[in-house]
Amino acid sequence: MTIEPLHQIDPKRFETVPILKKLASSSRKLAELKGIARTIPNQSILINTLGLQEAKDSSEIENIVTTHDALFKGETFERGYSDPASKEVLRYRQALRAGFQEVQKTGLITNRQILAIQEELEQNDAGFRRLPGTDLQTNTGRVVYTPPQDRNEIIRLMGDLERFINDDDLYRADPLIKMAMIHHQFESIHPFYDGNGRTGRIINVLYLVKEGLLEIPLLYLSSYIVRHKGEYYRLLQAVRDDNSWEDWVMYMLDAVELTSDQAINMIQAISNALMDYKHRIRAQFRFYSQDLINILFQHPYTKIAFLVRDLQVSRITATRYLDELAEAGFVEKIKAGRSSYYINLALIKIIQGDNR
Numbered sequence: 001m002t003i004e005p006l007h008q009i010d011p012k013r014f015e016t017v018p019i020l021k022k023l024a025s026s027s028r029k030l031a032e033l034k035g036i037a038r039t040i041p042n043q044s045i046l047i048n049t050l051g052l053q054e055a056k057d058s059s060e061i062e063n064i065v066t067t068h069d070a071l072f073k074g075e076t077f078e079r080g081y082s083d084p085a086s087k088e089v090l091r092y093r094q095a096l097r098a099g100f101q102e103v104q105k106t107g108l109i110t111n112r113q114i115l116a117i118q119e120e121l122e123q124n125d126a127g128f129r130r131l132p133g134t135d136l137q138t139n140t141g142r143v144v145y146t147p148p149q150d151r152n153e154i155i156r157l158m159g160d161l162e163r164f165i166n167d168d169d170l171y172r173a174d175p176l177i178k179m180a181m182i183h184h185q186f187e188s189i190h191p192f193y194d195g196n197g198r199t200g201r202i203i204n205v206l207y208l209v210k211e212g213l214l215e216i217p218l219l220y221l222s223s224y225i226v227r228h229k230g231e232y233y234r235l236l237q238a239v240r241d242d243n244s245w246e247d248w249v250m251y252m253l254d255a256v257e258l259t260s261d262q263a264i265n266m267i268q269a270i271s272n273a274l275m276d277y278k279h280r281i282r283a284q285f286r287f288y289s290q291d292l293i294n295i296l297f298q299h300p301y302t303k304i305a306f307l308v309r310d311l312q313v314s315r316i317t318a319t320r321y322l323d324e325l326a327e328a329g330f331v332e333k334i335k336a337g338r339s340s341y342y343i344n345l346a347l348i349k350i351i352q353g354d355n356r
Contacts, residue, residue: 005160011177022250029261071089100216122194129151134147161186175213181245201221205218300344322340
């Protein structure tokens, strides 16, 4: 099939009653998420926690499956505790962070940045595809779609997409509708040998940041896609086969609304747990500090070295702090060889979905 430049699609086709109603509700929910995120003073807590959740779910769509435990061990310890899947997921979060920093700095999402995101994910600099032979297949090997094969065509299409992303005057439509269009176009161009799906989902949330709909990348649409994976791929293909843009846009708007609601609930739970720890630790221990609370909530699995580094205390002192917190039930101490790590019990329950 020939890929049509996005700016040639009539924006009025998205002005149907169902789409406008869904656009209104998803925009309200996203605005609520943006507001409630501001209630956490240390934004890195959310970037770490929700960013890792997005990385886990997005990777799972590509059948890269790991556990929270393996992820947090991989994050906490530099070597010896990361399985290959966890390493890939942690690279996803790093790619998301790096992309976010670039959007903050430039206010743009350029092909140079997209190439850097994919390079971080795949740990190679292969760049845009140079060789033909890339097909999208079902699990049984049936080819359902052949993306552009010519490198010059890929570069031209990615140039068109870059302009669509960054030139607001090129196409007058709501940013959420444009996000859905951008994601589909990127996946259809399929510009890389590997990592297209994960790179495309990073672009989703970065575009929301670029457009000011979020201040930090904390909407993890991949959780919705994981649960509706078959529909995701069916609707991607339906646009190619039948020009069914409206159904695709509705799917993505639904994903925005529902995952915004999930993120709001998670942030509220984190905020409540953070305040509970803050008040009770301050009441029980003279070594209380806001920096200590930040460490406990930035890292679901905390190690002694984090306190040594961030609190500027000795290893003996850091060990005493964490051991006393473990005795009081704030963290659980786990031995790992000669070392130990400490699990934030309230935070891990929230991340694993037990917010009760």
